[in-house]
Amino acid sequence: MVSFRRLVRSVFLVDLIKGLGLTLWYTPKPAFTFQYPKERRPVAPRFRGVLRLQVDPANGAQTCIVCDQCAKACPDDLISLGGHREPGQKIKVLDYFDFNLSRCSFCGLCSEVCPTKPIKALIMSEDYELGSYSRESQLLRIDEMYDGVPIEPYKR
Ligand code: SF4
Ligand code: SF4
Structure with missing residues (x-):
């Protein structure tokens, strides 16, 4: 009724x-209206885009201390990394950092636990163009993890 x-x-x-x-x-x-892709909409300050590694902007040095905390924090086991120790060096050299973007829920736990200061080694970046045509390209290796890497245009 x-x-x-x-x-x-x-x-x-x-x-x-x-x-x-x-x-x-x-x-x-x-x-x-934004004329995407020529214009990109600015993202919110706490936006969680694809994970990126950061270097020290002053000298380009590695900031990751290979502590493995990000890999342990990930609920889906999407990060795998390793490094080795060089004689006379305080921190380990990061050898590989594999990240499976295809299954990431962008929860940010990995970035939150990253302990390096003042520059956080692992951040949720502002990159949001994540589409691709193959599963393999969603597996990001160390070279593709650094902040500021150019975003690949789609190729069929
Ligand atoms: S954002 Fe969340 S799901 Fe994605 S890699 Fe980090 S901890 Fe894992
Ligand atoms: S938590 Fe940060 S410093 Fe530790 S291994 Fe991950 S990225 Fe490197």
């Missing part, structure tokens, strides 16, 4: 008038 309130709304076209009001409210405002 139709309630009295609903009946009154239907008779007086309340929902229709509300909808038209909203349209009128937004019509004089400039269009909120």
Whole structure:
């Protein structure tokens, strides 16, 4: 049975008038359109894009200390990394860093536990163009993990 309130709304076209009001409210405002891919919409400060490794911007040195915390924190076991120790060096050299992007839920746990300061070695970047045509290209190796790597255009 139709309630009295609903009946009154239907008779007086309340929902229709509300909808038209909203349209009128937004019509004089400039269009909120970006000419993607020429223009990219700025992302929110805490946006979680694809994982990236960061180097020290001052000298390009590795900031990852190969502690393995990110790999242990990942609930889906998507990160695998390893390194070796060089004589006289304080931190290990990062040999490989494999990341399976295809199954990442962008939870950010791996980046959150990364302990390096003041530069976090592992960040959730602003890159969001993640589509590709093969599963293999979703497995990112160390060279593709560094921040600022160019985004590959789609190729069929
Ligand atoms: S964002 Fe979450 S799911 Fe993705 S690699 Fe990090 S911990 Fe794993
Ligand atoms: S948590 Fe950070 S420092 Fe540790 S292995 Fe992962 S990226 Fe490197």
